Amino acid sequence: MAGTGELPQEKAGLMGWVALGLVALLAVVLLWWLGVARPLWSFVGAGLMLGATGYAIQGKPGLPGHPVTAFTRPIALDDGMVKLRDDMFGRFSGENQYIVASDAMIRSGDPKAAVQVLLIGIRRVPNSIALWTDLGLAFQTHDRGVVSPASKLAFEQAMRINPDHPAPPFFYGLALIQAEDFAGASRYWHRALALTPQKVGYRAIIAERVALLDRYLAETRER
Structure with a gap:
């Protein structure tokens, strides 16, 4: 409903796909700028495709956002x-x-x-x-x-x-x-x-x- 501050599901979904496309474009530009060898590009592409597949299956862009906290555990080196x-x-x-x-x-x-x-x-x-x-x-x-x-x-x-x-x-x-x-x-x-x-x-x-x-x-x- 208008006035609730939430995007319609269709519009939110479209914006999600646009954002995903921008991320993919940014990844390609970054790989080119860093001079990463072309064989490694396929691994990045595979990761993006996996993310896109997960988004298509489970993505719910209409849900309200909430802050998340990154979690990392120290890794011991020998x-x-x-x-x-x-x-x-x-x-x-x-x-x-x-x-x-x-x-x-x-x-x-x-x-x-x-x-x-x-x-x-x-x-x-x-x-x-x-x-x-x-x-x-x-x-x-x-x-x-x-x-x-x-x-x-x-x-x-x-x-x-x-x-x-x-x-x-x-x-x-x-x-x-x-x-x-x-x-x-x-x-x-x-x-x-x-x-x-x-x-x-x-x-x-x-x-x-x-x-x-x-x-x-x-x-x-x-x-």
């Missing part, structure tokens, strides 16, 4: 793995500022912001294997432990940029371990060990983890 990552990539590189910021976002419980920070860094340093590797880990955290297509793409890009560096396959393997794909992790950890020079300090850490994983796989095969 300090040993953080140190190993720093030893493998170095702590004083130009892209390290983005990795430190991403770690802070993860710890605060906002993996989406961590992904965004790393994408900004990649736009500025597109051939950084450290940023691409960390992006793979951030996507996995964002996707609740699943090695999603976006996470897989990021790790693979790091390995394409520098196929001789042990860090990308090692951390890809770590992500697979967390996703409980132990056989897949073994392949990448063995590759990482083979690529690690004999004299570097962190080789013993990688070798120990490879041995533990091999032992676990052997025991599970015997059962």
